Amino acid sequence: MSDTDFDVPKALSGTASWVDDRFHTARGFRVLMRKVFPDHWSFLLGEIALWSFVILLLTGTFLSLFFVPSMSEATYHGSYMKLNGIKMSEAYASTLRISFDVRGGLLIRQIHHWAADLFMAALIIHMLRVFFTGAYRKPREVNWLIGIGLFSLGLLEGLFGYSLPDDQLSGAGLRIFEGVLQGIPIVGTYLAYFLFGGPFPGHDIVPRMYIIHVLLIPGILLALISAHLFFMFHQKHTQMPGKGNTEKNVNGQPFFPYFMAKGGAWFFFIFGALVLLATFAEINPIWLYGPYTPVAISSASQPDFYMGILEGSLRVMPAWEINFLGHTLSLSVLIPFALPLTIVLGGAALWPFFEQWATGDKSWHNINDRPRNAPVRTAVGVAAITFYGVLWAEGANDVIADKLQIPLYTITWFARVLVFVGPAVAYVITKRVCLGLQRKDREELLHGFESGIIRQLPDGEYIEVHQPVNEEKRAVLEAKPALALLPGPGAEDPNGVPAPSSRGIMGKARAIANRAFAESIPVEADGHGNGHDGNGHEVTGGEHEAVAAHGSAALPAAEGEEEE
């Protein structure tokens, strides 16, 4: 007699049978229940975004029951006495009502706002995880692109969402948005007038943003998220390198009941954390900002954090404007509006295809890379973070100037330089750090880890005893991929014919990129696995002579070669 021998309630078995007779569900659920989900903390990051989205839908529905998306003028006579008798839009008045006259309204409003911030933050961190582990590689490129689409739509959804209450702060943000639209060549003024229904602010923008915010964009987000999850499910999740994990299997716990219960718990934790934030950390107190008027503004105005990169780009930009054939080309608006996000998001979208092109690697990857084992990718990622981070921080330059007592213009000049120099320095340092960590890995694999035990040899020498790494660790270290090197620039075969892939400018560019990607410290001691037969090594292995003295027989031939 085993645990599985228990009575299924008649109601459940009857219903399941009824449904299966009509929808053939048992087959699908049989597969679903046994679906394996690999376990790793970093796989929970995307789930934070998913559950935040669910919470956004729940709280947003509640808010829409009370919010009045109208810019008609009303005179406020509610519970917030400081604004009593003040003229404002219905949108602002109804937001005050939600905050002060609807029980739980303030809580739900603040959960909604915190959940939006968490959604965007989780998307960013999830995308960084996917990038740095190479989880976007074949066959998952489409899901990577969907993710970038989700993030881009999230930016717009957030902007429209926090602009709906028609308060002073978000109104200023909307004015900036309109000013930027105006700057777009040829169609800019038309775009602005069509979106706002005439001159700013008009009376149309709130109801228009409302329907886009509560129906159009959430609908697209929902569709994209569903597709994202379906592809993840269908292609099966990636897994981290480890014992027993191969490209052909997936190890973990089954959906039912393990992943289901853990996912449910994760939802409760995220929801609970958001409620805690909403309870104790005030966010977007629109009653302090007052209703929007185009003649006023408060200092240290900041958008929500995900807009920070756009705000910072506008601030860091010098006053460039040119007259183009009698027309005004407002570069000091257009460049910050379009360029940084294009570099970051466009670059991210193209990256998987660029990497395939540069490495010539068209195979599928179900085992994630450790970031150190892909130095170029990791370095580019850190460079992108630096670029983004500088612009993001510059978006708060006035707050930094105020809190740290640094002159405002100094900060901006510093950011103007750092936005170019920072990513370059970050690239070089990160790549070196990755290669250094690879050396350490090889060291551990070949000679074990430093045990901390000091032994005195008979001749009086002290040495530290190295102990071999355990099986689990060894599997992780040995999972390092070896990239095949493409023919170098101008490489020729024995007949003097250049390799097809290295011809022309693109061929040369590809060969150069390829050499950068292939730079690696081989881990395997038997020499067969380093993948590039000793040619084109840029191993800077100078500090490893000591290694050679111990494990000389096993060392690959590449050890001594130094091309740098």
Add this chain to the structure above:
Amino acid sequence: MSDVEETEGAEGPVAPHRVIGTPPPSPRLLGSTAVAEDGGEAPVPPEEAAVEHIEGLPPEDPRVIEHGKRAERVVAACFTFAFFAGCGFVAAYVGLGVHSVDKVLRSNLWLGLTLSLALLSLGLGTVIWVRHLMPNVETTEERHDLRSDDKDRQAFDQYFRQGTANSQFVKRPLVRRTLMLGTLPLIAAPIVLLRDLGPQPGTSLRHTVWSPGRRLLVQGTNQPITPAEFSAPGSMITIVPDGYEDDQDALTKAAVILIKFRPGELHIPTRFSGPTLIGTMNWTVDNIVAYSKICTHVGCPVALYEQTTHHILCPCHQSTFEATTGATVIFGPAPRPLPQLPMTTDSEGFLVARSDFTQPVGPSFWERG
């Protein structure tokens, strides 16, 4: 996996053998009537039935049983706590009113506290349940090639060719091309339909509501002002046009700042944009100058004025303008000075506009020229 006992009999739905007094076998989830012919295990495909490793001590080990009992109590305590916290949430909703700032804060505190505690203890209980009550199961699934096998791909190719041939789509270009032609206007339709979203901008971005003789009103009080009333050097006030005090569309372009200087501080050079005069001392009155309040960068109100340096600062992107020399740009992304409003006094001595701004105010746009 499926270790539910099968009935022994060979043919069809024979009543199971069972000893009188023992409980009947548990019904299957789907009320199975179709028993496998050979009376063996239900046909679960081997690739799914496979590999489930349960790690750790065997379940009958007394330590495991003791651990399970303790974990069960903790989980139950968590869920019970969630129940009371949830009841507290309902009680707080019913018992605590709103309608004043203090009451809202109290209500928010108790609603939030009870709700978060309920949610967090549900989460905590569930995690302890998974980690301490469920056996630690590791399963392995094979990954199958995503690429369809060659047979399927060939069949796909063949069916596609066959279907396309049957449709005559390739063979009859006239049909194909007219179909594409027919759908073309419909693709444009959604864009055409958006035309009435707003009026065309026309020249409206070039003008504001300022006109000759229109009085400058102090924002807030909405009263006209004489040079004598605005006599403290170094001060800055916001001005709205008479008749448009609350018109947001008008104020977006027409808002003005008024700054008073000590004699001799103000040196606005006479400047032209093409043939148009855009700045001159003649437009000031008694060391008072009026500039557009709308930043020439992206349109924020330039609301900060530093008396000692005579700098006007836009708080949005820190464009900085030198107030004494015609609001010229000295730092930041704004491409041009704040436009100056031509100003004089009327017969009653109040400050009035001489005319509209002589150049477009606010951010750049393509047609600005």
